[in-house]
Amino acid sequence: MEKEAKRVLETVRREKISFIRLQFTDIFGIPKNVEIPARQLEGVLEGGIAFDGSSIEGFVRISESDMYLKPDPATFAIHPWSLDGEDGRTARILCDVVRPDGSPFEGDPRYVLKRAVAEAQREGVTMYAGAEAEFFLFRRDPNGTPCLELHDKGGYFDLDPLDRGEEARKAIVEALEKMGFDVEAAHHEVAPSQHEIDFRYSDALRTADNIVTFKYVVKRIALRYGLHATFMPKPIAGINGSGMHTHLSLFRDGKNAFYDPEAPYNLSEVARGFLAGIIEHIGAITALANPLINSYKRLVPGYEAPVNISWARINRSALIRVPASNTPETSTRMELRSPDPSANPYLLYAAVLMSGLDGIRRGLTPPEPVEENIYELSEHERLEREIATLPGDLGEALEALERDEVVRQALGEHVLERYLTAKRRELQEYRVAVSPWEIERYLEVY
Numbered sequence: 001m002e003k004e005a006k007r008v009l010e011t012v013r014r015e016k017i018s019f020i021r022l023q024f025t026d027i028f029g030i031p032k033n034v035e036i037p038a039r040q041l042e043g044v045l046e047g048g049i050a051f052d053g054s055s056i057e058g059f060v061r062i063s064e065s066d067m068y069l070k071p072d073p074a075t076f077a078i079h080p081w082s083l084d085g086e087d088g089r090t091a092r093i094l095c096d097v098v099r100p101d102g103s104p105f106e107g108d109p110r111y112v113l114k115r116a117v118a119e120a121q122r123e124g125v126t127m128y129a130g131a132e133a134e135f136f137l138f139r140r141d142p143n144g145t146p147c148l149e150l151h152d153k154g155g156y157f158d159l160d161p162l163d164r165g166e167e168a169r170k171a172i173v174e175a176l177e178k179m180g181f182d183v184e185a186a187h188h189e190v191a192p193s194q195h196e197i198d199f200r201y202s203d204a205l206r207t208a209d210n211i212v213t214f215k216y217v218v219k220r221i222a223l224r225y226g227l228h229a230t231f232m233p234k235p236i237a238g239i240n241g242s243g244m245h246t247h248l249s250l251f252r253d254g255k256n257a258f259y260d261p262e263a264p265y266n267l268s269e270v271a272r273g274f275l276a277g278i279i280e281h282i283g284a285i286t287a288l289a290n291p292l293i294n295s296y297k298r299l300v301p302g303y304e305a306p307v308n309i310s311w312a313r314i315n316r317s318a319l320i321r322v323p324a325s326n327t328p329e330t331s332t333r334m335e336l337r338s339p340d341p342s343a344n345p346y347l348l349y350a351a352v353l354m355s356g357l358d359g360i361r362r363g364l365t366p367p368e369p370v371e372e373n374i375y376e377l378s379e380h381e382r383l384e385r386e387i388a389t390l391p392g393d394l395g396e397a398l399e400a401l402e403r404d405e406v407v408r409q410a411l412g413e414h415v416l417e418r419y420l421t422a423k424r425r426e427l428q429e430y431r432v433a434v435s436p437w438e439i440e441r442y443l444e445v446y
């Protein structure tokens with residue numbers, strides 16, 4: 001047994017952990033788990049555990065449903081709240097999904113990202129990613145059902161101990177730190193009841209794992225405070241939605257390959273190719289970065305979310321920002337501002353990485369940066385400067401995905417097909433639903 005696995009077993013014994021949750025995600029990034037008593041762990045670390053893959057969204061049909069979970073011991077973490085007596089003493093391990101013969105299952109999003117990471121590594125580069133996931137905290141009604149009642153009236157960086165939201169956020173940060181996160185900042189966001197917690201960037205796989213854990217911890221701790229945390233992109237019309245700004249860089253031989261002190265904006269050839277690749281494939285990326293019907297209600301002018309396909313240094317209305325840094329050798333990076341926290345980070349990162357690599361391989365050139373506030377440019381000015389817009393709704397984004405060879409390949413046929421089918425079903429359901437807006441607008445007038 002490898003060293004890491006032994007260390008896990010020792011910790012489980014020492015900390016008297018009773019249950020282990022073996023975790024993985026479906027193709028939408030929704031975490032799933034199988035729980036085992038701790039005494040089973042040794043066997044599972046060695047041989048994996050069988051489960052029925054046919055009951056997981058986007059996995060397989062009944063006839064080929066035998067799947068195995070193979071724990072990745074490097075991801076072991078104790079649930080800190082369980083040490084306070086909540087829920088028994090539990091820990092979790094993230095798992096890879098494999099077929100009975102041990103080969104990786106191509107429908108496992110974690111595998112999709114691993115495959116992309118391996119391809120990048122063959123070209124000598126590693127992608128690092130950082131995530132700024134925003135979320136709302138809503139109250140629950142007396143039955144515990146989440147409602148849209150805001151828990152505060154706070155705004156950006158407000159300091160006051162406004163209410164339970166502040167307390168909850170502090171407890172969330174504590175829990176994350178205990179689970180090995182390096183939290184860099186936590187603050188109130190622009191909208192009332194909206195928050196952001198930033199943790200340190202890491203390689204793409206680790207950050208994707210972290211995002212899944214992050215969302216779970218935020219929800220879990222919020223519940224303790226009688227609140228409901230949601231990563232829904234635009235829960236309330238008329239105020240900011242929640243984004244998940246994604247910081248990206250490539251390293252080669254331990255050096256930041258995006259950095260060139262001689263070049264404008266310090267952006268190397270590699271960085272420019274990567275940037276151009278993302279812009280080239282942004283339509284398809286959007287189907288993953290903004291996967292819900294609701295995602296497109298965030299991507300509208302006026303709420304700090306991008307609408308136009310452009311890049312810039314300072315301009316926050318841009319799709320991609322190249323933040324200034326006082327340590328450019330290491331931290332030259334780009335910030336993709338369109339993703340929202342409902343994205344499956346594994347699929348998103350795989351798509352972004354393969355798109356960026358495509359731009360580098362083909363030597364694509366990015367358009368000129370646009371430093372003005374694009375919301376204030378006229379239609380004519382935008383056309384003249386050839387500034388295109390992001391897909392306006394999920395249907396458009398899915399069409400772009402279907403047409404995009406590079407992103408299709410990043411996902412693989414298995415995931416692609418199931419993703420498109422499930423998302424088109426969702427669109428169809430939405431199309432026939434009658435919304436409160438329609439009733440309000442039409443019922444009496446017509």
Ligand code: GLU
Nearest residue numbers: 240241242243303304305
């Ligand atoms: N909430 C904004 C969004 O939807 C982002 C605000 C910010 O710049 O942090 O992307």
Ligand code: MG
Nearest residue numbers: 132134189196
């Ligand atoms: Mg923010």
